[in-house]
Amino acid sequence: MKSKLRSIIDNGGLVFNQNVKITQLGKSGRIQDALKVFEQMTNRNTVTWNSIISVCSKNGRISEARRLFEAMPRKNLVSWNTMLAGYLHNDRVVDAAQLFDEMPQRDLFSWTLMITCYTRNGELEKARYLFDQMPERRSPGCWNAMIAGYAKNGRVGEARILFDEMPVRDLVSWNSMLSGYTMNGEMGLALELFSRMEERDLVSWNLMVQGCVESGDMDSALDYFRGIPNPNVVSWVTIMSGYARVGRVVEARRVFDRMPERNVVSWNAMIAGYCQNFKIDEALKLFKEMPERNSASWTAMINGYVSVGKLDEAKELLDQMPYENVAAQTAMISGYVQNMNMNEARRIFDRIDTRDVVCWNSMIAGYVQCGKMDEAMSLFKQMPRRNLVTWNTMIAGYAQAGQMNEALEIFENMEERNRVTWNSLISGFNQNGLYLDALRHLASMGREGMKPDQSTFTPCLSACANLATLQMGKQIHHFAMKTGYSSDLFVANALITMYSKCGRVSSAEQVFKDIDGVDLISWNSMIAGYALNGYGKEAIELFNEMESKGLRPDQVTFVGVLSACSHAGLVDQGLRLFDSMIIDYSIDPLAEHYACMVDLLGRAGRVEEAYQLISKMPIKANAGTWGALLGACKMHRRLELGKLAAQKLFEFEPHKTSNYVLLSNMHAEAGRWQEVEKLRRLMKERKVDKQPGCSWVEVKNRVHSFISDDSTQPMTVEIFDTLQCITMHIRNTGYNPEIRLH
DNA sequence: CTAGGGTTAG
Structure with a gap:
């Protein structure tokens, strides 16, 4: 009797010890050893099973975890929760939800786990629904999960409402809220909250350091770090990574050496720091001498090689890895993707046994980058589950490929969208010339409660510029001001172009003046804006100002200033600038620059010189260049040269009606009706349609469009009367416009 | 053995 009891106690102790062993092995990633211990055990209890399930799922072996879960003789509530946690760790939200439904009973852990599943997946509405459904929520745990969920998805306001509402707050609640602020760049609010905390632990302090690091403010980060009573490894690593991130890798190393x-x-972070600063040799030295490596060490190192384009070295490292790891393999895939080598990328991808969303997404991004949308779509369909990044990548891919219908279809099939989704779609519309669609979706975005940011405003303003719709442009300007994005450099530059293209040079100037820290794009936009509106002198003055400030103009700057010269008839200035571009700035002129010069000389009647310039061009002339010559020939009635220019143009743009019409009119002016007839036949042969001209004007925020020969326009008579009137005025000022009504 | 806050890698 006595010995039997003894053996039960001993056995119990043994089981307990072995359960602990399994967990410990799992924590150090030695899953094989953990499984071996489990298999060799003769008397397992429920905790044994729960432990091994936890170990498997935390090491990515989720299907094995599920098999064990099915196989275990007796399940308790912790078993169910452990399985649920396993799905959480492996981002298997759908499976988690199913398990959650099947559970015989639920406790606080179960609910909190499921809520976290949804928030991690960005499905905040579902999470919130569960949170509201919970039968019992006095303890702060579930509140904290919900707050953290909002915080991690950038919805700090909603997080704060819950934080203020909750009945009992513990330290984790405060820290969750604090992390919401620090992770979303709200350092002012973070500081306010931090100073109100009655109790702070290392997490609170580390969050403040991290927040400063994220906003690039290393001085404040260091201040907080120094204020920490007993900094731990996390504090040290945070400050070290901060230095590495802003390029102060020497200081990072000093922190690394001084770490207690x-x-x-710590080692991984230092390696990554060296890699971020392209000091691969230093990284490799550390990698070799570090006492213990995990998958992050390998991945960081592989990624380092990839970032400097040393793919062979990266591959060698990947092959040397003692075990396989998705992250490392994905880093390698990204390397091949950068080199557009989809075959090698695919080879790595095909041999990954447990593919996660990130590696699928990387492959899809690769195909997207190569313009292979069919391949991307095929993977998209095959993958077992997709996340927001997946959907957004597909939208951006189709947009880039000019397939906006497909992009829209993806968009419409999405259950959850974020700002990136909307921005991809809107900028896709803008890039593909569907300006009205871009603006329409800006409106729907607002209706769905999604706030626009700089990446929304920029394409929308560009759409307004292309439509020359001043009213809408102004509205968006106000909207951007109200939301605090009008001072964003990209937005401001887009505003300059928008106002310029709408003919409001003074508004463009105002925006330009208000920017602090203008960049090259700002200068270029303003110069081009002057050029477009015929302000030649101002464009050149701005160009001179730019030069006097020691700024280096680029190709785009010169396109602007040269076209300004041509529009304002400043021939000598233009010629001087063209020379200066080549000699002083060593910029090889593009076809666009030649087009400006041909236009400049041509308008001034120096048609022969214009033609000489084209003949001597070291690069191939484009349609713009020949178009400028044709225009000049038309203006100065140079029929023979015009014919030549037109012939060249027909090669570039065989279906562009205006080229044919221009040449035809030249023949008509010279009375060569046979040639006119010949051209007409050629157009018929080539199926060139004479498309009706279209124009539009905005009156009181409504766009009115006009098509030539359009009798449906209700005010045709008035319009023609006004047109005649304007023509008369123009004639009186000495200009003789050529008017050919339809 | 299961949840909620802070560090490294894709």
Whole structure:
């Protein structure tokens, strides 16, 4: 009797010890050893099973975890929760939801786990629904999960409402809220909250350091770091990564050397820091001498080689890895993707046994980058589950490929969208010339409660510029001001172009003046804006100002200033600038620059010189260049040269009606009706349609469009009367416009 | 053995 009891106690102790062993092995990633211990055990209890399930799922072996879960003789509530946690760790939201439904009973852990599943997946509405459904929520745990969920998805306001509402707050609640602020760049609010905290732990302090690091403010980060009573590894690593991130890798190394204790994360962070600063040799040195490596160490190193284009070295490292790891393999895939080598990328991808969303997404991004949308779509269909990044990548891919219908179809099939989704779609519309669609979706975005940011405003303003719709442009300007994005440089530059193209040079000037820290794009936009509106002198003055400030103009700057010269008839200035571009700035002129010069000389009647310039061009002339010559020939009635220019143009743009019409009119002016007839036949042969001209004007925020010969326009008579009137005025000022009504 | 806050890699 006595010995039997003894053996039960001993056995119990043994089981307990072995359960602990399994967990420990799992934590150090030694899953094989953990499984071996489990298999060799003769008397397992429920905790044994729960432990091994936890170990498997935390090491990515989720299907094995599920098999064990099915196989275990007796399940308790912790078993169910452990399985649920397993799905959480492996981003298997759908499976988690199913398990959650099947559970015989639920406790606080179960609910909180499921809520976290949804928030991690960005499905905040579902998470919130569960949160509201919970039968019992006095403890702060579930509140904290919900707050963190909002915080991680950038919805700090909603997080704060819950934080203020909750009945009992613990330290984790405060820290969750604090992390919401620090992770979303709200350092002012973070500081306010931090100073109100009655109790702070290392997490609170580390969050403040991290927040400063994220906003690039290393001075404040260091201040907080120094204020920490007993900094731990996390604090040290945070400050070290901060230095590495802003390029101060020497200081990062000094922090690394001074760290009182180092774990594998410290080493990894230092390696990653060196890699970010392209000091691969230093990284490799550390990698070789570090006492213990995990998958992050390998991945960081592989990624380092990839970032400097040394793919062979990266591959060698990947092959040397003692075990396979998705992240490392994905880093390698990204390397091949950068080199547009989809075959090698595919080879790596095909041999990954447990593919996660990120590696699928990387492959899809690769195909997208190569313009292979069919391949991307095929993977998209095959993958077992998709996340927001997947959907957004597909939208951006189709947009880039000019397939906006497909992009829209993806968009419409999405259950959850984020700002990136909307921005991809809107900028896709803009890039493909569907300006009205871009603006329409800006409106729907607002209706769905999604706030626009700089990446929304920029394409929308560009759409307004292309439509020359001043009213809408102004509205968006106000909207951007109200939301604090009008001072964003990209937005401001887009505003300059928008106002310029709408003919409001003074508004463009105002925006330009208000920018602090203008960049090259700002200068270029303003110069082009002057040029477009015929302000030649101002364009050149701005160009001179730019030069006097020691700024280096680029190709785009010269397109602007040269076209300004041509529009304003400043021939000598233009010629001087063209020379200066080549000699002083060593910029090889593009076809666009030649087009400006041909236009400039041509308008001034120096048609022969214009032609000489084209003949001597070291690069191939484009349609713009020949078009400028044809225009000049038309203006100065140079029929023979005009014919030549037109012939060249027909090669570039065989279906562009205006070229044919221009040449035809030249023949008509010279009374060569046979040639006119010949051209007409050629157009018929080539199926060139004479498309009706279209124009539009905006009156009181409504766009009115006009098509030539359009009798449906209700005010045709008035319009023609006004047109005649304007023509008369223009004639009186000495200009003789050529008017050919339809 | 299961949840909620902070560090490294894709």
